[in-house]
Amino acid sequence: MEHDYAVRDVRLGQRSSELWRWVRxxxxxxxxxxxxxxxxxxxxxxxxxxxxAFVNQRIESAVVRNSAISAAVYMESLIAPLSQDLADGNELSREQRANLEEILARPAVRERILSVKIWKDGGLVAYASDPDLIGQKFEPKGDLQQAWQGDIFAGFDELDHDESEGERALGVPLLEVYNPIHSIRTGEIIAVAEFYQDASELKDDLRFARLTAWAIVAALAGATFLALFGIVRAGSRTIETQRSELEQRLNLITLVGLQNDLLRLRIQNASERFSALNEQLLQRIGAELHDGPAQALSFANMRISAWRNANGPEEADLILKALNDALGDIRGLARGLVLPKLEGASIAETIRRAAEAHTERTQTEVLLDGGDKNDGNMRPGLPQLICLFRFVQEGLTNAWRHAGGIGQSIEFGIQDGMLVVTVSDQGSGFDPNATADTGRIGLAGLRERVQSVGGAFEIDSDPGQGTRLTMRLPIHERAV
Known part of the structure; x- marks a missing residue:
């Protein structure tokens, strides 16, 4: 049974939580x-x-107190002179009682005051409109005790005490007032007069005052709420309008950004195609140099050699030397312009081919550090391979020309989706800032080549500290 109650409580808690989340x-x-x-x-x-509630309570308190004070002053002027016997005893003389009953029987008093009791200390009834109560003793109420302290107390009586049976029989709302009676000689409180006033008219006045107060408070609260609601609604509309405009601008900016990305991709693709076409042009130029002028010079070299061997003029030696030099330059230029077949090659293969070609041409040593083997096995597209080969080729050529090939090394690896390749030497180095405007065509062209395929190019060099050329290239596998 306890388990069933626990399950029910858990389900109720879950439903309450779900309801609260839905409301939120x-x-x-x-x-x-x-x-x-x-x-x-x-x-x-x-x-x-x-x-x-506060205003109604204050209105009722003020109205009742004012009515009580007014009635108390009136009654004290009538009762106090006739109650001085109570200063020395616990009851009124017959003469004073008769005078008091005569006064209370007057029409002007009888219309306002319906019942009177005069209390002595300790709850003793010294006088009452109901003669049967005279001489009886009742438990003093808090209101009566408060009056013995010198305060006038007034309120709508519930008539639930034993001594209020006669007042309950009247069947009308009554205002109960406790008024201290003071001694004319000493000023001390000698008794407390309790009298009941017909409060029918007062009840109606209070009801009207309450309704009026509630109406005024409701009207003010409603007007304040409507005014604030109007301000908030206007502000809400302004915010919604601005939000709509911001969303439109954001959509426009997003559209422009997408268009810019598309244009950037088109430019990058165009740069890559241009790079590939440029390489094709260089290959054609190299092939033309090799197959055209180089062949003609080679043939001329052979004929002049034959002429010299046949005891030709001594100038033939000079001509032959010049032709050999020209032929070597043309062949070297052709080899530099013509790329090896790179389509489908891996990163490591491309770097190794560039390094081997440099070693064969310059007879210098190049150290390779490929990092993770998996990085070197990646096979990017042809534009990236061409850029990689030319970067390594140009970097090693600069190391050979300006550093004598001392400490040539190549490091490469993949970092955060970027191919990072560094070509370094241990030569004399230079100040990149001082030489930025001196027309280093090789480095400037290399930077443009790397940036054309979306990469970044860095130079790190100081006099006496060698040189490091670094390329960061976004890399991805070639689509098959």
């Missing part, structure tokens, strides 16, 4: 002015209730 989602989905209307309406309602 629904509330946050509303526009700002509707959320304000809900919260502001609740706050205004509670504020109106609290203010209305």
């Amino acid at each position: 989602r629904w509330y946050h989905s509303l526009p700002m002015h509707l959320r304000f209307a809900i919260v502001g309406g609740i706050v205004s309602l509670f504020s109106m209730i609290l203010i209305g």
Whole structure:
């Protein structure tokens, strides 16, 4: 049984939690002015209730007290002179009682005062409109005890005490007033007069005052809420309009960004195609140099050699030397212009071919550090391979020309999706800032080549510290 109760409590808790989450989602989905209307309406309602209750309580307290003071002053002027016997005893003389009954029987008094009791200390009834109560003793109430302290107390009596049976029989709302009676000689309190006033008219006045107060509070609260709601609604509309404009601008910016990305990709593809076409042009130029002028010079060299061997003029030696030099230059230029077949090659193969070609041409040593083997096995597209080969080729050529080939090394690897290749030497180095405008065509062209395929090019060199050329190239596998 306890288990069933526990399961039921858990289910109720889950349902309450789900309901609360649904309410929160629904509330946050509303526009700002509707959320304000809900919260502001609740706050205004509670504020109106609290203010209305406070104002009504103050009105009732003030009206009752004023009525009580007015009646107390009136009654004290009538009862006090006739109650001085109570200063020395616990009951009135017959003469004073007769005089008091005569006064209370007057029409002007009888219309206002329906019942009177005069209390002695300790709850003893010294006089009462109901003669049967005279001489009886009752437990003093808090109101009576408060009057013995010198205060005038007034309030609508519930008539639930034993001594109030006669007043209950009247069947009308009564205002109960306790008024201290002082001794004319000493000023001390000698008794407390309790009298009941017909409060029918007072009840009606209070009811009207309450309704009026509630109406005024409700009107003020409603006007305040409507004014604030109007301000919030106007602000909400402004915010919604601005939000809509911002969304439109954001969509426009996003569209422009997409168009820029598309244009950037087109430019990069165009640069890559241009690079490939440029390489093809260089290959054609190299092939033409090799097959054209180089062949003609080679043939001329052979004929002049034959002429010299046949005892030709001594100038033939000079001519032959010049032709051999020209032929060597043309062949070297052709080899530099013509790329090896790179289509489908891996990163490591491309770097190794460039290094081997440099070693064969310059007879210098190049150290290779390929890092992770898997990095070197990647096979990017042809534009990236061409850029990689030319970067290594130009970097090693600069190391040979300006550093004598001392400490030539190549490091490469993949870092965060980027191919990072570094060509370094241990030569005399230079100041990149000082030589930025001196027309280093090789480095400037190399930077442009790397940037044309979306890469980054860096130079790290100082006098006496050698040189490091670094290329960072976005890399991805070639689509098959």
